[in-house]
Amino acid sequence: MADNKIGNVWVFIEQEGGKIADVSLELVCKGRELANRLGVKAEALLLGDKIDGCVETLYHYGCETVFMAQDPRLEPFTVMPYAKVIIGLIEKHKPNILLFGATMKGRELAPRVASEKLAGLTADCTDLQIDDFDDKVNKKSYKNKLMQIRPAFGGNIIATIVNTWDDPQMVTVREGVMKLEEPDISRKGKLVKVVPELSDAETVIKVIERVRQEKSVNLKGAQIIVAGGYGVGGKENFKLIQDLAEALGGDVGASRAAVDAGWIDHDHQVGQTGVTVRPKLYIACGISGSVQHRAGMDESKKIIAINTDPHAPIFSVAHYTIVGDLNEVIPKIIKAFKAKV
């Protein structure tokens, strides 16, 4: 390791219609923390069209530099032109770390970039730290590497992964796990405009039709979530879950089983293929609690689980366990709460 000047920490900024994705801002905050630890800069990669409005926000959250590639061919998002622009920037500036959100876009784009750069890539991290690494097998030691921490094997193990090849160390990071710090509007930064060099080879994919709706519910910010699972038993019965949520001033969540059964919209799904939440109170009703579901809610401050099966895995993460029929228990909770307030 002759070269002791290390590169900066980069965050790929995901935006839709000029609105930055929450996960990207979470990663800017985390990226700034990592950059401070390493004594380097936190910098953003902003690609798309009509995205000038995003730049100031990125400064406020802590980016010292924003690399902005603005071009109609970068909207809407498609993988190949994005990968081309990012590879070009990596070759030129040699970042040390590159963070992507583990969103649909991030998980499609990051591997394409990593493959071309011959860089390691760890998917769906839930924590990132800086530490040294002794590779005992190859008898090499590395200073100040990115510890890429992620669940694997269906959530049954937590692995710490290290990238031992040349930079950048690339990861995708799960939404909602890194803390969003308060922006500081006095922060300033430097804008570097990037002219994309795109050929026909990267723009072969044509978007013929695109249908998108904003989510009907934003569970990420919810303080109280009442979630229903397969044990709710039917679409009509989901009204009970809604009633409880309404009474407590909370939002409705669901397990994958309830969503797959068609009882409630996917926007409400909590877990590995849905949203990761960390509310003050999470009430799991008729949810058995697969590892995939628990991964999305086990950091809630207080968890109440209601289930008829005393051996349901959900009870392993609950603070309060109620073994009983939700059809009887929920009305009792509503009644008790209304009587108290």
Added chain:
Amino acid sequence: MSYTILVFVKQVPDTQNITGEAMKPDGTVNRSALPAIFNPEDLNALELALELKDRYGAKVVVGTMGPPTAVEVLRNAMFCGADECVLLTDRTFAGADTLATSYALSCCVKKIGSYDLVLCGRQAIDGDTAQVGPQLAEKLGIPQIGYVEDVVDVSSKKIVAKRTIEGGYEILECPLPALLTVVDANEPRPMAARRIMKYKRARTRSELVREHADANYTDAEVLVAEEESLQRKGLLIQEWSADDVDADHDRIGLAGSPTKVKQIQNVVLTAGEAKQIEPSDTGVNALIHELIADHTLG
């Protein structure tokens, strides 16, 4: 015109249905006790390939990289409708991360030769990375479409596919050859009884050799004749090593993997200090009282 569709699949431990028997006394998972299954979304990829075969006419070639026992998923693919299968197996492939895996698969594709489409499941349930598909596309230098639900149309030069995006869907048009990763949006067909009768006799060369050894046959000519006979009947499963696909040994297995595992921690499932609440009015009242008192509610 008929298409050649390659489908890459993986045999995985069934991490989604972990029963008590696979749990060790300390609450961690005994990974070796999990049954090996056909990765669920790879079945969706195979189904999409077979639907395209039904609609447009195609040869469906299924490949997997794994230990010799992974041949089971290939036979399953034949029972469902695959025309040919390739097992990529070699000790030197072991320990591969997604980069080394995608490189090995790209060598396999090059040996297969010409193709129109490559299909992969979105992700495998043992690692949940969803990286090998996009990385394989890059290695092959072809465009990729992720999260495909269905194919709207295929013509000689291009494919139109519907795919999921956050909060909706997109219809994309892409020139061939291309790689698609497929999500759980179709209903994989069951194995066909007639195909099971025929393809249960499908073998790799190593399996033939082993069967001969078990039966104390020593005649090499019989073995060759049998292999040729299987080949003629479409019952020979190709078995390729790293050298067979001309893979650079520095780019496969552990040597070709930039990511190293520093540490593995088992997630221990034990009951915490949970409070048992009786499902009665008294129990629920006390609970609500406590939650209001500590400002969780109200």
